[in-house]
Amino acid sequence: MVRSRGTAVLAAAVLALSALSACGSGGSESPAPSGTEPRVLKLWHYESAESAMGKAWAEAIKKFEASHPNVKVEFEEKGFEQIQKTASMVLNSDEAPDLMEYNKGNATSGLLSKQGLLTDLSEEATKRGWDKLLPGGLQTTAKYDDRGVMGSGKWYGVPNYGEFVMVYYNKDLFAKHKVEVPATYEEFTAALDTFVKAGVTPLANAGAEYPAQQILYQLALTKAQKPWMESYQLYKGKVDFHGPEFTYGAETFADWVKKGYIAKNSAGLKAEDMGVAFMKGEFPMVISGSWWYGRFASEIKDFEWGHFLFPGAAMSPGSSGNLWVVPENSENKDLAYDFIDITMSQDIQNLLGNSGGVPVAADPGAITDEKSKELIETFNKLTAADGLAFYPDWPAPGYYDVLVAGVQNLINGSKTPAQVLDEIAGPYEDNLADLGN
Template identity: 65%
Template sequence: MFRRRSRTTTIAAAAAAVAVSLTLAACSGSSSSGSGSSPEAGSGSAAAETGTLKLWHYESANGAMGIAWDKAIEIFKTEHPNVQVDFERKAFEQIQQNAGMILSSDEGPDIMEYNKGNATAGLLASQGLLTDLTEQAQSRGWADKLAPSLQTTARYDERGVMGSGNWYGVPNYGEYVMVYYNKDAFSANNIAVPTTMDEFTAAMDTFVAAGTTPICMAGAEYPAGQLWYQLALTQADRSFVDDYQLYKNPVDFQNGPTAKGAELFDQWVQKGYLAKDSASLKAEDMGTAFIGGKCPIMISGSWWFGRLKDEIKTFDWGTFLFPGAKLSLGSSGNLWVVPQASQNKDLAYDFIDITMRPEVQNLLGNSGGIPVAADPSAITDPQSAELIKNFNTLAGNDGLAFYPDWPVPGFYDVLVSAFQSAINQSKTPAEVMTAIEGPYTEGVASVQAG
């Protein structure tokens, strides 16, 4: 899903700016200016405010973002003592699959977390379901706090294509996909952290020989499609990403990185690197399997980091960037969006303000997230500092390649179905590519037609 400031702006500049923002961004003061954004900044009417702020997000309670957003809710309640906060934690799939229907009704929230990119936030924006936040982004200082690269996923044109146009969401963290590994299991099998693809496959061969399935996987949700895309990226350069994500040139799914990624995925299944019965598993199953020590490797995003820090008690673990690839999945984080039907938009804007404060951003960083407006000196947790450092390394080398479902609406479900077939071996790699090529090509044509 992502990045384009304009038709001629390169993604390279965007990714580099992410690194700058995460490395240097340090905010002064406790909040952005704007009516009601804090007791000292507002009109003094906060204590007199009444009503309900209906808020949805899908972060786990002990994940970095969940911890930070809980703190933001706490601050909001203190500063709006007569406003009730009606918070519901939703499953990612609930919002992903039903957002359009929900926001077309009167049952939606006043503010919610939503996925970024053309196929998701862009689609809802083009349908008139999201509030234009451009004026708020300027007056409340969000535009000043977010580097242009991070603003890319916040802004969409009239067709719902990201990177230009008005603001329809606010990202306030970064994310990327990495390899989580069980250090104890690696040590017990005399395996060093791999730095090349050959070393990585040799490590997995060692685990298979010892009777262990190396990779925790989930085919019923996003992880399998993300693994395919990461394998494709080992064969790709920035021009491929531009073609796949930004439609600069047609993508040949039967040749090149996409096809090679599917072939490697198939080989990994056949070699036993991931279990065939994982086709029916969800991301939560994958995560709990890794937490429980059932498999020594999980290839997934930084959104798991805080939860792993909290829940893994029986073994030592760490992370490394995917070996043999200059490009990895990654982007700004998901967006806070305000539905057009919201009855309490000013309260929603106040909540976004709070999530951007150093108090909340620093907590996010020390809890295992990647903040965008924190004081770098305030990140005291060593594991968290390493997480942020690796992201800055990736972004600084123009290594953020976005996510495979981003290009067109409905593509997420296409990828899930296709790679379930790849895991259970009901389709060949070529057949898997055929299954996704049609919807991708039709979707791109539809988006370009406007």
């Protein structure tokens, strides 16, 4: 989740930074004396093994252990929700890992930095050249001020890929129902109507986790301009939750459920349920992030698929990728810094790019996979237009759960859009008051 700010540099990051190779690309630790106990780097992340990031980080572990012969990486895969809900408690204990992937933004990494749970990486960022590999907008989610607000202050994390929300579509189902890839919002809703008339629910969805709230936010963005997004995400102005943006998002989301665009039983589904259903060919489309791209490329065997940006919106949810953060209680901070270095090295970045990810320091000439090229081209198009709008849950601590409850109420029809907007406005305004805004 990123940006007020120079987000167009993100587009250039994939290409313009190709001349740079990651500094410190393998760690400089000397082998420990013979007979000493091996050191352990405790690493947590929540990328699936078949995702682009999962493949890249697995290779990074191999490279790290090869270059650190007396160090063993103790990797634990954690669920996104698991880390999201327990990070403050775990990092305030002796159970904290040495290095962890964590969600970026004010409500997550910003909150932990304000609580004193994350290590200040500013000196390492300069020494190891991360500040040069991650210029401008790419640093937005890496830095947090004393209030925990992103965009300035000290480095508390290091992102090493980009991400954004798009529409994935099943080309075979589009052809079967004679649906063309929509270029406008009107064409998009007409396509949704075509599938519904054929008895097909057009959009896979998951109301129990992040996907549904990102759809609501994307709908709001169709009525939004950049100043509105900056007011919402960066507190640069007052946000009217009953203004045209959120009103359209909530009312249209509820209407999409009534029209059958979104299944009424999706309120309790999780992101994994949604993604698997799309991979099985059960839905023509899914609106979700680039983090699925590598997995779709690896696992979809029975149909052709593609993607396009959400029609009718100048902005889409997106940002730099999640952050590597080093807990303040880490016992092996030097090893954590070395591992981050390896993930920023050009060979790992190239692997990330060829596996369906959006690297920030790859060699463009080394990206040979056609699907991966398509993804990076779309990301470049979006960022060149300064179109990354962060994510809806970023502005306030605990806001993720507030939004999950809100969209579930819209799917179930248990509350009106106006009531839901009142409920999501309250915690947002309370957070502003806590920040002194």
